[in-house]
Amino acid sequence: MRAFVSHNHKDKPAVRSFATKLRLGGVDTWLDEWELSPGDSIPGKVGVALDTVDTVLVCWSKHASTSEWVKSELETAIIRRLEDGLRIIPVRLDDTPLPALLRPLYWVSVTEDDDQTAVNKILGVDTTGFLQGVQQLLDEATIEAVSFHGAGVYVICPNCGAPPAKLEQWGATDYDRGDHYAGVRCTECRWEEGGEV
Incomplete structure (x- = not known):
């Protein structure tokens, strides 16, 4: 289509x-x-x-x-x-x-x-069929998608467009509250995303 x-x-x-x-x-x-x-x-x-x-x-x-x-x-x-x-x-x-x-x-x-x-x-x-189409597109386009705990899947930095190689996982723990946090940050522009996990 x-x-x-x-x-x-x-x-x-x-x-x-x-x-x-x-x-x-x-x-x-x-x-x-x-x-x-x-x-x-x-x-x-x-x-x-x-x-x-x-x-x-x-x-x-x-x-x-x-x-x-x-x-x-x-x-x-x-x-x-x-x-x-x-x-x-x-x-x-x-x-x-x-x-x-x-x-x-x-x-x-x-x-x-x-x-x-x-x-x-x-x-x-259905949703499965849609995801199969997405997977095929990713395979054909050789798009690298990386999953980050607490933040989701990224193919670029949404702020500056840096490739996945410039994105890194981060994590932190608030020991007083017992809360765990995780996410992703860009080593180029320092953008970050994430939250409590």
């Missing part, structure tokens, strides 16, 4: 997380901030993308409902749907009613605490 993610910039944090999970699940995902470079023609690049994808994910929200960009992308997608069967998937970000032309379509919902369910529905997999 090659999918274009139509959205309003005010919804970027939720859309970025959702699109990232789609990409990790194996979807060739077109998101503006990943595809556009300074000096690019935005209408030109968007137009080419909308001509070449097989799916358009319309991220619908209060912000999207008043966006001329989203309206234009939706019109283009509907024309392609009528001409060559382009798949359009409404993705609800809030309870804003869908426009009339999207209402008959099966939609998914992305909430603040759950976008994985929507991703799984789009991919037609």
Whole structure:
């Protein structure tokens, strides 16, 4: 699947997380901030993308409902749907009613605490299937992922972008309280994350 993610910039944090999970699940995902470079023609690049994808994910929200960009992308997608069967998937970000032309379509919902369910529905997999896709992507891309007790899995320092070789595990104990703490820190920028374990 090659999918274009139509959205309003005010919804970027939720859309970025959702699109990232789609990409990790194996979807060739077109998101503006990943595809556009300074000096690019935005209408030109968007137009080419909308001509070449097989799916358009319309991220619908209060912000999207008043966006001329989203309206234009939706019109283009509907024309392609009528001409060559382009798949359009409404993705609800809030309870804003869908426009009339999207209402008959099966939609998914992305909430603040759950976008994985929507991703799984789009991919037609359960969580295990999604994780198998992620593992395959990591294997093919030779991405090194390192797990740190108390902090989770990292492929880079989220602060400065340093590689996993620059990340180190840390641990501490509060003997008076009997509490144990663990996490990860970057040897480049000194960023750290973790907590009680």
